[in-house]
Amino acid sequence: MSIISTGFLGRRTPTDGKLPPGQYLTTDFPVLSAGPTPHVPVEKWEVLIDDGKNILGRWDWKSFRNLASENITADLHCVTRWSKLGTSWEGVSLDALLGDIQTDAAYALVRSYGDYTTNLPLKDLINKQAWIAFRFDGKDLEPEHGGPARLLVPHLYLWKSAKWVRGITLMQQDRAGFWEGLGYHNYGDPWREQRYSDDK
Amino acid sequence: MWRVGTVVGLHDETATARTITLQVPDWSGHVAGQHVDVRLTAPDGYSAVRSYSIASAPNSEHRVEITVERLPNGEVSPYLTQHVAVGDRLELRGPIGGWFVWRSQQAEAVQLIAGGSGIVPLMAIIRSRVSAGNTAPFRLLYSVREPGGVFYHDELRALSEQDRSVMVTYAFTRAAPKDWSRPPSRVDAALIAEVTWPANLAPSCYVCGPTPFVETVANFLNASGHDREKIRTERFGPTGERK
Numbered sequence: 546m547s548i549i550s551t552g553f554l555g556r557r558t559p560t561d562g563k564l565p566p567g568q569y570l571t572t573d574f575p576v577l578s579a580g581p582t583p584h585v586p587v588e589k590w591e592v593l594i595d596d597g598k599n600i601l602g603r604w605d606w607k608s609f610r611n612l613a614s615e616n617i618t619a620d621l622h623c624v625t626r627w628s629k630l631g632t633s634w635e636g637v638s639l640d641a642l643l644g645d646i647q648t649d650a651a652y653a654l655v656r657s658y659g660d661y662t663t664n665l666p667l668k669d670l671i672n673k674q675a676w677i678a679f680r681f682d683g684k685d686l687e688p689e690h691g692g693p694a695r696l697l698v699p700h701l702y703l704w705k706s707a708k709w710v711r712g713i714t715l716m717q718q719d720r721a722g723f724w725e726g727l728g729y730h731n732y733g734d735p736w737r738e739q740r741y742s743d744d745k
Numbered sequence: 746m747w748r749v750g751t752v753v754g755l756h757d758e759t760a761t762a763r764t765i766t767l768q769v770p771d772w773s774g775h776v777a778g779q780h781v782d783v784r785l786t787a788p789d790g791y792s793a794v795r796s797y798s799i800a801s802a803p804n805s806e807h808r809v810e811i812t813v814e815r816l817p818n819g820e821v822s823p824y825l826t827q828h829v830a831v832g833d834r835l836e837l838r839g840p841i842g843g844w845f846v847w848r849s850q851q852a853e854a855v856q857l858i859a860g861g862s863g864i865v866p867l868m869a870i871i872r873s874r875v876s877a878g879n880t881a882p883f884r885l886l887y888s889v890r891e892p893g894g895v896f897y898h899d900e901l902r903a904l905s906e907q908d909r910s911v912m913v914t915y916a917f918t919r920a921a922p923k924d925w926s927r928p929p930s931r932v933d934a935a936l937i938a939e940v941t942w943p944a945n946l947a948p949s950c951y952v953c954g955p956t957p958f959v960e961t962v963a964n965f966l967n968a969s970g971h972d973r974e975k976i977r978t979e980r981f982g983p984t985g986e987r988k
Contacts, residue, residue, distance in 0.1 A: 547786040548749060548834045555791050556820040567794055569820065576956045579844050581963035581976050625796060659973060689960055727843035741841060743746065 563620060565735035568628040574690065575627055579723070582688050583659040583709050590693055592677065593712040594646060601646045601715070606693070610679070612637045617676055619699035621706075622735035636678030636697055639670045650715035654722060655696055658709040663722035664731070665698065665705055667715060674700060677710055702733040702740070747784065748772065750809060752833045758896040762862065763826040764800060764812045767835060772807040775799055777873035778846035778866045778951070778979075781809065781839035785821055795821040798865040798953075798979075799840065802872035803849075809837070812896060814862040845951065845979045849877030853949055856942045857885040858932070858962050860954020864889075864896050866979060867953055871911070875904065883911045884942055888932050888958065891920040914940040932958075937965045944970030953979040 558570050587606040594602040604612070617634040653667045669675065678697040679686055686692035691708025698705045704724050725731050730739040738744060750767030757763050779799055786792040801810035815826040829835070847855065847870040855874075857867040864887055874883060889895050895915070905913040916936060921929045927936070942948040950971055952962050959980045966976050 547784075547790075547792065548836050549788055550785045550824065550828075550833070550835075551788060552828050553785045553787045553824045555785070555787050555793050557791060569793065575981070576960070577980055578978065580978055581967045581973055582960060583973075626794060689956075723844075728841060741838075 563630055564628055565622055566738045567740075568622055568626055568735065571627040571629055574629060574632075575623070575625075576689050577623065577625060577704075578689075578708065579661070580659060583657075584688050585658045585693060585709060585711075587693050590711075592642075592694070592710060594642060594715065595712065596648065596650060596715045601648070602642060604642070609637065609677070609694070612641050614679075615676065617678065617697065617699075619697065621699060621703050623703040624729065624733070624740050628735075633682055634676065634678040634697055635680035636676035636694075638673060639675040639677065640673065642677070643671060646715075648715050650717055652716045652719045654714045654716060654720055655705075655707045655710060656712045656714065657707045658711050661707055661709070661723050663696075663705050663707050664720055664725055665701065666719075666732075669698060669701065670713075674698065700734070702730075702735050704729065705733055747836045747838050749834050750837050752829055752831050752835065753808075754810075755829065755831060758812055759894050761815045761826070762812055762896060763815075763829075764810055765825065765829060765835075766801075767809045767811075767837065769807050769809050769837065772809060773840075775803055775809070775840035776843075776846045776848055777802060777869040779840035779842045779869075780866070781811065781837045782841065783811070783821065783825070784836040784838070785824060786836070793820050796841070798869065800865045800868050800872075802869060802876040804876070812862065812865045812868075845953070845977050847873060847949070847951065849873055849879050851879075851949065852881050854882045854942050854946050855884070856948040856950045857883065858941070858950065858952045858954075858966075859885065859887045859889075860932075860958035860962070861889060861894070862896070863952075863954030863958070863979070863981075865953075867951060868897050870951065871901075871904065874911075880910060882942075884940070884948075885911070885913045886916060886932065886936070886940055887913065888916040888918060888954070890918050892917065892922050912940075932962060932965075934965050934969070937962070937969065941966075944972075947972070947975060950976045951979075952976065954981075956980045 621629045675698045679694045695708045750769040753768045754766030784794045797811040813825045
């Protein structure tokens, strides 16, 4: 039973069912991160895929950018309750990066410059669900939004879309990432409102 | 889990910001720097939730204080700052957040840097230091538009007068008091160098405010030699009501 606040009206935005529960629309692009923004020049940038022991794939900026890229239109949902609909990105599908890698891993730990991490099931990174994005709205991705390149996994809350991505470790066992170890939900499905660790 | 808090105190900090004190019988306790989600439900069942930093120190009285700044086009903050009355009940969830926190066992020097209502979680840290009898050297740099926009003014003044190990510096960005030595301007590298702990002291730095403020300040700190892992940030976007 909720407590009713008489006199509270709220601001109701019609959203055609595009807004997950508990979210509100914004047209800005707020920034939330836990520390200073890392500034990584593309000459020094690389992204690695490993299994904790061996490097399974490695791309510097040039070889990464030589991979086929895609235009992506995505709705973003941040756990701090803002959503931004219909954003435009360009990025490389993780299907392209993971395609030649043989693995029986079920989980992935995504690592960033600046030591941020986030974990998710490997199955959420494949089948056209995840990209490493390097352009937003037609422009090179700015550092404060994760540039030069960030993970984009729009079907999960935005903290899973790690900014400043530098690598993905494939794992047999799940391991909590940064926010997942600090009280946030392990999976983070916005449609099931999985914000905090005690949400089902 | 949503808990019910009863409003037991209201205090206007400025013309647009109000502190709400809630009595929450089943409050599990919190750590300075954490926030709560507050849920408002309209008579027809529509509800909206926003996050607010806790302003109060951890305490045994099950009291939680938040300070809410009224945003011109806010959905929740106008109600919380203008309509809530003593005796009202509000739903809250938390405490939330395990990163932007200060624990009273910490002994190292602390540098707090606030932009506007970003002072709220930093005030919880200062109050936590006082209530725990912690003597770690503290410095606060508080950037605010004008003298009338300062939250917790008397408390901060009393504190820095009584305790020489807490140093408070204001940076006024639009209008300064008449006898103020620094003309109104944003926090810059020179001010950071002058009034904050030097990097060689390895202080823990907590920076909270609007995104551009936090970006700028965190970059200054990083550039002046503070290790990245010693700089914790909490940002709120142009529309975010997180305080």
